[in-house]
Amino acid sequence: MGQVVLNCGKNTINEMKNFYEKQLLGKNPPGSVFSAKISGCTITAYQSGKVLFQGNTCEKEAERWKDSALRVTPAKSGALKSSSKSTSAAKGDVPAGIGQLSVIGSDEVGTGDFFGPITVVAAYVKKEQFPLLKELGVRDSKDLNDEKIIEIAKVIKDVVPFSLMTLKNEKYNQVQRAGMSQGKMKALLHNQAILNVLKKIAPEKPDAILIDQFVQSTTYFQHIKGQKEIARENVYFSTKAEGIHLSVAAASILARYAFIQYIDKLSEAAGFSIPKGAGSQVDAAAAKLILNKGRESLGSFVKLHFANTDKAMAIAQKKRK
């Protein structure tokens, strides 16, 4: 029986869980996020980020996610035994001591949220600014609630040079329908945001550029191949990069701030509070939108290809009866 292992970020694993929603197995093996069984393949995602595809059609099934994976490893027997401690996946080529350099950091928000855009921010933080940013409370945005994010973002937006790229839902759905993967969308946005910051700070140059990793670096550059300009010099990738350099933490806070503001705008347009994430609460909210404004309105609120769209349609249909 064949098997393939992919190393994936949290967002990708959430996307997968969403994708295999109807085939989820009730029981999860220890240390796993979910387990699903489709014809010819069992998929098990672990908290460590490893996703195991087992069965006759495993290659084909894993192929679907290769673009979003951070790393692909040929599975050996026992490869998953060490899964609980292999969180350092793909720290790869980041130079030691990068945390003490002046760096452009880049991160995105919204990829796993049904409602709202993808927001990508690149931000330049000089080493002289570390004490100030720390004083302002800049750290891993996952430890901060929305209130705190807004408070910090309002200050740092005037302190660090940055560029915000917002991929609105209409455009997202349009390019997605045309066949573009989320990985490619993100790569294009990151590249553009970084180029914008490089222009803003010129002739000054950063010591390094650090992207919070969402794909393998080769895939990243494949995605942006053919772009007029490509930021390539001193570009590094790491998962959990927010913890490696304050510029990524700042970028992440600014991206989340922009995302929150956009959700507020959508809430205003909807006439009720729009939820984040991809859980059942978004299905209900989307169903409400369908009933109030019609199915066509959804495209400017949500990422239509998520499984949530069908679920919302079903809820709306039931309510109509």
Ligand code: MG
């Ligand atoms: Mg990220």
